Amino acid sequence: MSEFFTTTAIVATLASGIRLSAPFLIAALGESVGQRAGVLNLGVEGVMLIGAYAAYNTALETGNVLAAVFVAILVGVLMGAIYAFITVVMHAQQGISGIGIYLFGLGITDLLFQKQVGTPKPIDGLRSTSVPLLGDIPTVGEIFFRHNALVYVAYLLIPVVWFVVNRTTFGLNIRAVGETPEAADTLGVSVTWTRVSAILIGNGLAALAGAALALEIGIFQYNLTAGQGFIAIALVYFGAWRPSGIMAGALLFGIVSSTVLQWKTLGIVSGSASSFTAMAPAVLTILVLVVVSRRIGQPSALTKPFDRSD
Secondary structure, three states: OOOOOOHHHHHHHHHHHHHHHHHHHHHHHHHHHHHHOOOOOOOHHHHHHHHHHHHHHHHHHHOOHHHHHHHHHHHHHHHHHHHHHHHHHOOOOHHHHHHHHHHHHHHHHHHHHHHHHOOOOOOOOOOOEEOOOHHHOOOHHHHHOEEOHHHHHHHHHHHHHHHHHHHOHHHHHHHHHHHOHHHHHHOOOOHHHHHHHHHHHHHHHHHHHHHHHHHHHOOOOOOOOOOHHHHHHHHHHHOOOOHHHHHHHHHHHHHHHHHHHHHHHHOOOOOHHHHHHOOHHHHHHHHHHHHHHOOOOOOOOOOOOOOOOO
């Protein structure tokens, strides 16, 4: 254990934790926008998978990482349009619809991968970029300022999402339809359009999170996300629908995951102990979620369909 408590190991663990937190953070921020509008999307995992495959295949075929990110977001928005039609327009039960999206994403990505790629082929994904001047600061620069572009994007989204939700008319509408859609409707706010817009944003960011994951590791495989979408949903509750709280949860999960990986690399844990510690991030997240969720209240209209004729 002593080899872990060295400057080199701790710095590497913290830097890796920040990098690993990025996909969770992007997906959770997107999901928080949807939930603030009253829509729960359990299909985040499936959309992340679709975004990951779209980015991977585009990068494999074109070699253009920027195009890969764009295609992933576009596909995510398309999945959002489908989900919005099912839940907002057709008033289908959100939980079941979300699970359907997840199963579709899991199946279609495996099918497309088998038909279009066949065997795993590495791609030139995102490369770490050192922020000028800041990246040269000893220790601090290595931890915070030597990451790939989508890690920086993930953390820049925190103030952006906060501003949009709390300081714009659109954000006010989102919060209104998530709490009292009937009252919002009487004031002339389109509940349907607001919820559809929030779903499109959430799914676009979920697909971007999948792209961040695939382009980071430079490969795609079956069930690449391995439950990260569901963790992202849990982080929304963990953070009480606040971007800062979601960031704290994503960092916690990322650093715990990074610590487990570092322990395996250093040989601190192995065999059955290694398998047990691999569960630590998910177990910790669930325990904290149970404690925190008792102290917060979700948006009043979350999962509740709105029909103007009622």
